[in-house]
Amino acid sequence: EAQLVESGGGLVKPGGSLRLSCVATGFSFSDNGMSWVRQAPGKGLEWVSSIGRSGTSIYYADSVRGRFTISRDDAKKSLYLQLNSLRAEDTAFYYCVRDRYNLDIWGQGTLVTVSS
């Protein structure tokens, strides 16, 4: 069964940094694009960033460009999101998602809270 498990969330002060990780099992990680999607508590879904196979294509939402960095390690079947210069409005559940134009496999999410 295909599965994604995120980790790395937590409480951080404004201006701080955090690194999220996601481990994939049950499918060929290297053959798939991957994305991060976030959801502020009680709000809707917001796409954050995507990375293509082999990391050749990378995209960011305007709201995070220049502050967040997506990366992948196919040998470890892992996806990462480095979050820098965090703001209160970055508070959200962050989901790791398999992306084949259709975001078909989602992790359980990891909560990032930005607060002083």
Next chain:
Amino acid sequence: DVVMTQSPLSLPVTLGQPASISCRSSQSLVHSDGNTYLNWFQQRPGQSPRHRIYKVSDRDSGVPDRFSGSGSGTDFTLNISRVEAEDVGVYYCMQGTHWPRTFGQGTRLEIK
């Protein structure tokens, strides 16, 4: 960016009755490869979103056939033929044709 507009935002439905959610995009979702990457997700309370329908009308494995998707170009619909209690939650449409990927605001389906 492509704006995805859903309606209604709240949908009370009697058990066993049909439900319909509209999703409109601000530009055509036909990709250069000929496919239309319009997806539907269900998010039950306290859970992660689950992918239900891709390329407008293709159901994911295990999705009941009471769920169906239709539409083309900029106008799409998710239909549930007979609502069951397990269908409660928020439904989102999302386009995967253009960057950035964009979601609709969500439609909350509840049992009347």
